[in-house]
Amino acid sequence: MNFDTSKELYETAKTIIPGGVSSPVRAIKPFPFYVESADGSKIYDADGNEFIDYCMAYGPAILGHNHPVIKQAIVRQLDKGWLYGTPTELEINLAKRISSFYPSVEMMRFVSSGSEATMSAIRLARGFTKKNKIIKIEGGFHGAHDAVLVKAGSGATTHGEPNSPGIPTDVTKNTLQVPYNDIEAMAKIIEKNKNDLAAVIIEPVLGNIGPVLPEKNYLKELRALTAENDCLLIFDEVITGFRLAPGGAQEYYQIKPDLTTLGKIAGGGMPVGVFGGRKEILELISPSGPVYQAGTFSGSPCSMAAGIAVLDYMKQNRIWETLNKKGDAFRKSLSEIVADKKLNYYVSGIASLFVVFFGEKPTNYQEVLKCDAAGYMEFFKKMLDDGIFLPPSQFETNFISTAHTEEDYEKTIAAFEKNLPKKK
Numbered sequence: 241m242n243f244d245t246s247k248e249l250y251e252t253a254k255t256i257i258p259g260g261v262s263s264p265v266r267a268i269k270p271f272p273f274y275v276e277s278a279d280g281s282k283i284y285d286a287d288g289n290e291f292i293d294y295c296m297a298y299g300p301a302i303l304g305h306n307h308p309v310i311k312q313a314i315v316r317q318l319d320k321g322w323l324y325g326t327p328t329e330l331e332i333n334l335a336k337r338i339s340s341f342y343p344s345v346e347m348m349r350f351v352s353s354g355s356e357a358t359m360s361a362i363r364l365a366r367g368f369t370k371k372n373k374i375i376k377i378e379g380g381f382h383g384a385h386d387a388v389l390v391k392a393g394s395g396a397t398t399h400g401e402p403n404s405p406g407i408p409t410d411v412t413k414n415t416l417q418v419p420y421n422d423i424e425a426m427a428k429i430i431e432k433n434k435n436d437l438a439a440v441i442i443e444p445v446l447g448n449i450g451p452v453l454p455e456k457n458y459l460k461e462l463r464a465l466t467a468e469n470d471c472l473l474i475f476d477e478v479i480t481g482f483r484l485a486p487g488g489a490q491e492y493y494q495i496k497p498d499l500t501t502l503g504k505i506a507g508g509g510m511p512v513g514v515f516g517g518r519k520e521i522l523e524l525i526s527p528s529g530p531v532y533q534a535g536t537f538s539g540s541p542c543s544m545a546a547g548i549a550v551l552d553y554m555k556q557n558r559i560w561e562t563l564n565k566k567g568d569a570f571r572k573s574l575s576e577i578v579a580d581k582k583l584n585y586y587v588s589g590i591a592s593l594f595v596v597f598f599g600e601k602p603t604n605y606q607e608v609l610k611c612d613a614a615g616y617m618e619f620f621k622k623m624l625d626d627g628i629f630l631p632p633s634q635f636e637t638n639f640i641s642t643a644h645t646e647e648d649y650e651k652t653i654a655a656f657e658k659n660l661p662k663k664k
């Protein structure tokens with residue numbers, strides 16, 4: 241494959257954009273490919289190369305790229321103008337749909353990104369409980385703001401900076417960490433801090449270090465613990481939302497959190513974030529209450545129109561049953577390849593998420609870090625050369641979409657077979 245144009249673009253990009261990218265996970269070494277267009281399951285770069293995409297914009301594109309129904313909704317809205325600074329009926333229509341998928345989300349507010357959603361949800365939890373501390377899970381990623389950039393997953397782990405400089409210790413001292421799937425550690429830290437503990441924020445399935453699943457009853461016990469100790473439970477469903485099931489992980493695992501954050505799929509690929517939950521909590525948000533939160537682009541008409549279109553399409557076509565079955569079959573094929581090659585690797589995943597961990601089954605962040613991340617990157621490059629775009633890090637989840645075809649899966653399976661290392 242020829243990457244000359246991308247290489248040249250990267251040289252220029254680096255001179256004017258730090259690291260040549262607008263978000264660190266995109267900085268594939270030695271240089272990223274620069275995209276020209278994408279359609280369905282395929283993504284095309286500036287040199288004319290075609291890839292089957294399993295990165296899928298890191299989650300939003302559950303119907304594939306450039307979906308005609310979403311596109312039509314956006315184009316229709318463009319004709320009427322795309323930003324007003326006053327309310328639209330679109331916001332009500334999207335909110336009603338989200339609430340019908342997520343009964344725990346009785347009220348919600350729209351923002352422009354998942355980061356903004358978790359930032360606002362944490363502020364709201366602190367305002368409601370009048371307490372300061374939060375607990376997050378090691379390796380959990382909730383966006384790129386101060387309170388949550390402590391032992392964070394995703395790009396923060398890939399680039400070796402899970403704790404970012406530039407964040408005052410006065411802020412991070414209020415962010416407590418606990419390993420995933422360890423209910424005893426959680427119980428201890430809650431007990432010790434309960435007088436000043438506002439919330440536990442958690443990705444119910446740890447999605448930003450590859451999907452790591454909750455062990456039996458972990459989430460149920462966490463729900464009970466938080467309720468008993470007067471701190472709120474925030475489910476960050478920016479990845480799992482609309483993906484595991486229409487009502488996300490809370491429907492899949494039958495847990496009712498106090499607050500929920502959504503994003504990614506919720507805007508059909510347009511920028512969006514949502515935070516919502518119990519009415520008595522949400523009513524504290526300005527102007528109905530004193531907790532301040534605002535945004536010029538919040539409830540942006542194209543994002544709302546695209547969100548409505550994607551939710552209606554998914555519901556009408558009941559995509560989950562088929563898509564999740566495809567996920568199961570695909571993971572099974574991958575597991576067989578790994579077993580055939582006698583690798584001690586582990587294929588993890590749920591619904592339409594998957595990852596091949598280059599190591600034994602992990603249950604938390606520390607165990608994920610033991611995987612052979614360098615070996616994964618060698619594999620990643622071989623796959624890219626064979627026209628398959630996986631996330632450029634061991635510490636990210638892979639996504640399938642309704643646009644991926646049997647032919648895509650066959651090609652991908654063959655490439656895994658060819659490129660996974662032989663047992664040393």
Ligand SMILES: *Cc1c(COP(=O)(O)O)cnc(C)c1O
Nearest residue numbers: 353354355381382383476478479
């Ligand atoms: C992507 C992600 C975020 C951040 O969302 P942005 O839209 O990138 O700001 C927050 N939480 C989780 C679980 C995510 O996967």
